[in-house]
Every structure is written in C-alpha cells, then in structure tokens.
Amino acid sequence: MPDISIVVPCYNEKNNIIKTYKALQDVLASMDHSYEVLFVDNGGTDGQWDVMKQLYRQYPESVKVLSLSRNFGYQMSISAGLEYAEGEAVIVVDADLQDPPELIKVFIEKWHEGFDVVYGIRVKREESFILTFFYKLFYWVFNKTADIPIPLNSGEFALMSRRVVDEIKTMPEKVRFIRGLRAWTGFRQIGIPYARLRRVEGSSKFRIFDNFALALDGILSYSTRILTFTSIVGCLITMLSIVLLIYIIGWKLLVGTFVPGYAALMVTISFFSGVIIMMLGIIGAFIERIFLEVKNRPKFIVSETLGINGDK
Helix, strand or coil, X not given: CCCEEEEEEECCCCCCHHHHHHHHHHHHHCCCCCEEEEEEECCCCCCHHHXXXXXXXXXXXXXXXXXXXXXXXXXXXHHHHHHHCCCCXXXXXXXXXXXXXXXXXXXXXXXXXXXXXXXXXXXXXXXCHHHHHHHHHHHHHHHHHCCCCCCCCEEEEEEEEHHXXXXXXXXXXXXXXHHHHHHHCCCCEEEEEEEECCCCCCCCCCCHHHHHHHHHHHHHHCCCHHHHHHHHHXXXXXXXXXXXXXXXXXXXHHHCCCCCCHHHHHHHHHHHHHHHHHHHHHHHHHHHHHHHHHCCCCCCCEEEEECCCCCC
C-alpha cells in the first residue's frame, strides 16, 4: 500500500495531464514516501484517455488510471478516485495546475503532526471580480444557513487521512459536495493559505450554471434552516396581509372610499408573487434531491481501469 495517493479528476485535460504528473512527481520524489497518482477520466472527449494510458505504460509503478463510462460530474469523479485510492493519506488536486503541487509538502507535514484533514484556502485567486464576488457570496450564505461551517474560500484541494476517506466512502448520498462531506466528518482539520493561479493551458470546464448548481447542492445538502426561513417569511407575509386587510376595512368604514393606489397595489402583488415562486423553487430543489436519492442508482460506473487490482 502506498503512503500517499494523489487523486486527479480530469475532464478534457489532454494537454495538462503529463505536465501535472511531472509537477507532482517532482514534489513527491523529493519526499521519503511511496506514492501513487490516480487519474480519473470523467468521460473526456478530447483524447485524454489515450494520454493517460501512455503515461501508465511509462510509469506503471506509480500511475493508476480509472475511466468512468460517461461524465458523472466533478464531485463524482473525485468520489470515484477516493473509492479506489489506497494510500494512508489521499490528496485531491485538479489537473489544471491552478493549485500549486508544492503545497503538498506542507499538507503532508501537517498530516504527520496529527491533522486528519489539511485543506487549501484561496486567499488570492486570479479570476474575474464578478466570479470572486459570487464565490464570497456563496460561502457567506452557506455558513449562515448550513448546519456545519466550512472555511471561507476552501476548495477540493486537500489532504485527507485514511480514516476520513473511509468515512466519506460509507456515505451513500448521490448529490455530493466533497468539501462539505470532508468538514462533516470532523476530526482535526487545518487550513493552509495559498494564492490560486490562472490556468497554464486550456479553459475551465465549469460554466456559470455549473458553479450555480454546485453552490445550490452545497447549500441544500447541509441546511434545513432554509425551509425554516421560508416558513418564517411566509408567516410574516401572512401577518402583513392581515394588517393591510384591517387597514383597508378601517379606511372604508371611516372615509367611505376604497384606498387609492392601484400602481402600488400591483407592485406589491408582483413582489409577493415573486417571493412565493422563489419559496416554491427552494422546496422543489429539496424534492429534486430527495428524488435523486430514493432512486438509489450507483454514484458512478467504471468502464475501464489500469493498474488497479492488478489490471494492466
């Protein structure tokens, strides 16, 4: 069994795979640890599987490859890697080299000090102002609503000890948010600040909608307070409606005419209709996740492996 497993989820990263392995190899070779690098082909369509096979043939002692039958999503590709990683510590790192491999040395040092989870905290990220704003907004909403806190600007780039990985593997949910599962396990955790770089090559496969969906998965998977909040808002709106009704009846009895203000009335109706639709959307999102869980389909399907369980 290796001491360290590196899980690298990949989707259309053909031009970055070899660079990523070389960078990881430079870091790991200087340390007194046995290691494996497990590349997960998440249904790539750019020929990345062929590059992975080539890399495995060149470095069969340290490279393992896992191919999923289709694109099951970023979180599931990480879950697949955790399922097959054998190291006493497992490190998740993307194939785009935005997270510096040199930080792995610090992760391992903290692991030796007794920490079960060592995660990176992005104190600086070379991305647009709009994306940065929405990232901060997500963490603020998450920590205000979630039952467990997660550190601001933490990501999937992290080291997890074997017992944390084993606990995550037992969790059956199909809608996954790895950094949330990691925080939920507890144990000793510590964050390491670093500056996240721009991509060396290629472009991000995450669209704005994907980021929004991931944020929604994270918030709804770890919070029941939102439902409580919607109930409170509903009660306040009902109370406000009763007060408004009393005001209208009183005006009619005292003045003898209806309350003027058709435009204001229409704006009020439109506003509260929007609030109601938003609440129904939140409830629908929860129902959607219940629907996905009760179907109990497998989290992912593996089509081919190299270097795993004696495969060649």
